[in-house]
Every structure is written in structure tokens, then in C-alpha cells.
Amino acid sequence: xxxxxxxxxxxxxxxxxPWLWVGYGLCLAFGIxxxxxxGVIDPVVAGFPLWALVSALxxxxxxxxxxxxxxxLWSDPAEGDPTEPADPPAAAPTDPExxxxxx
Numbered sequence: 001x002x003x004x005x006x007x008x009x010x011x012x013x014x015x016x017x018p019w020l021w022v023g024y025g026l027c028l029a030f031g032i033x034x035x036x037x038x039g040v041i042d043p044v045v046a047g048f049p050l051w052a053l054v055s056a057l058x059x060x061x062x063x064x065x066x067x068x069x070x071x072x073l074w075s076d077p078a079e080g081d082p083t084e085p086a087d088p089p090a091a092a093p094t095d096p097e098x099x100x101x102x103x
Contacts, residue, residue: 014069023065031058 014020029035033051036042042050 012073012075014073017069017073020065020069020073024062027058027061027065031055031062 031054033055036051044050045053048056
């Protein structure tokens with residue numbers, strides 16, 4: 001009887017984390033100033049109108065969420081366990097003629 005190797009673990013995908021989508025939705029909801037009244041002059045904070053500062057911070061939030069998703073929530077089983085040290089690269093031949101000996 002032939003035994004088959006166990007299947008590789010499933011890939012972790014950021015799309016499977018609902019809190020990530022909630023974070024993107026909140027950044028989108030606050031980044032677009034649809035909830036502000038038209039014609040109202042906003043206070044200026046650090047030289048920017050309040051709506052522009054909120055929109056810029058929302059963009060930073062989207063960038064941070066994307067960074068977390070790519071660096072922490074994404075894994076490819078073909079790449080192996082990221083906690084294991086990688087194999088050291090093979091040493092290059094020091095003699096230039098050594099690499100040509102096989103030809």
C-alpha cells in the first residue's frame with residue numbers, strides 16, 4: 001500500500017480576515033467627507049482644513065492595513081515556514097576556470 005504525503009497547509013489569505021474588511025470600510029467611510037455639511041467652513045489644523053487632514057489620515061490607515069495584510073496575514077505554503085532560517089546560498093567558485101571545467 002502506497003502512502004501519499006500529507007497535503008500542504010492551506011495558504012493564508014488576507015481576504016479571509018473580516019476585521020481587515022471592516023478596517024478598510026471604516027477608512028473609506030471617514031476618508032470621503034460625505035458626512036460633512038456643505039458650505040460649512042472647517043477649522044484649520046496644522047495648516048490643513050479638518051476634512052483634508054481626516055482624509056489624509058484615512059489614507060495612512062489604508063496603507064497601514066495593507067502593510068499588515070501583506071506582511072503578517074499572507075503566507076504561501078510553497079515558500080515554507082517563515083520562522084525557519086533560510087538555507088545559506090551556495091558558495092561561488094573562487095577559481096574562474098573551475099566553473100568552466102564541466103563544459
